[in-house]
Amino acid sequence: DTGVSQDPRHKITKRGQNVTFRCDPISEHNRLYWYRQTLGQGPEFLTYFQNEAQLEKSRLLSDRFSAERPKGSFSTLEIQRTEQGDSAMYLCASSLDTGANTEAFFGQGTRLTVV
Amino acid sequence: AQTVTQSQPEMSVQEAETVTLSCTYDTSESNYYLFWYKQPPSRQMILVIRQEAYKQQNATENRFSVNFQKAAKSFSLKISDSQLGDTAMYFCAFSNSGAGSYQLTFGKGTKLSVIP
Numbered sequence: 548d549t550g551v552s553q554d555p556r557h558k559i560t561k562r563g564q565n566v567t568f569r570c571d572p573i574s575e576h577n578r579l580y581w582y583r584q585t586l587g588q589g590p591e592f593l594t595y596f597q598n599e600a601q602l603e604k605s606r607l608l609s610d611r612f613s614a615e616r617p618k619g620s621f622s623t624l625e626i627q628r629t630e631q632g633d634s635a636m637y638l639c640a641s642s643l644d645t646g647a648n649t650e651a652f653f654g655q656g657t658r659l660t661v662v
Numbered sequence: 663a664q665t666v667t668q669s670q671p672e673m674s675v676q677e678a679e680t681v682t683l684s685c686t687y688d689t690s691e692s693n694y695y696l697f698w699y700k701q702p703p704s705r706q707m708i709l710v711i712r713q714e715a716y717k718q719q720n721a722t723e724n725r726f727s728v729n730f731q732k733a734a735k736s737f738s739l740k741i742s743d744s745q746l747g748d749t750a751m752y753f754c755a756f757s758n759s760g761a762g763s764y765q766l767t768f769g770k771g772t773k774l775s776v777i778p
Contacts, residue, residue: 589770649764651766
């Protein structure tokens with residue numbers, strides 16, 4: 548598989564529970580991004596990794612959110628104490644740093660529903 | 663902060679006809695990148711076309727072309743010979759250039775329906 552893979556594709560959870568999503572980028576890509584997309588909106592940037600280092604975080608990423616990318620490979624996004632407002636599609640994207648703005652490839656996303 | 667505005671929430675076009683999707687943006691940067699992404703129903707977002715702001719020539723990719731007006735901060739997408747497979751959400755996006763994360767700032771999208 549040469550694309551960006553996200554798991555799970557769908558997640559339904561009760562308010563207050565913790566959830567974790569996984570993203571496997573394209574293998575040679577050193578940049579990894581998380582975006583959140585709510586209904587009727589475009590994706591919004593959450594955070595960015597260059598290899599294993601988390602270099603940027605949006606103000607949208609509250610203290611309940613944490614992301615990791617151990618060893619610069621796959622990444623996880625954890626949401627603690629979920630709230631109904633967290634219901635959204637969570638998109639992962641990856642790209643290769645060549646010193647220029649190269650194409651970002653997106654996964655199919657994880658759709659989270661908090662009930 | 664950069665903003666991207668897509669003023670057409672929904673559009674439709676007859677198969678084989680031409681349609682233009684509008685996008686305006688706001689930035690204080692002089693060099694940047696602009697993109698159109700396509701998001702088919704239940705499928706991942708894919709890049710349709712990109713434009714580097716310092717290039718005056720409008721980008722073209724097969725049936726897709728852009729009209730980039732830097733002074734007006736306008737970046738419209740023209741789809742020629744529309745096909746049923748073009749039915750999707752289309753997002754206009756902005757990214758900075760130079761060093762940095764190259765994070766994308768998206769508009770709210772335009773839902774395009776191609777009618778047989």
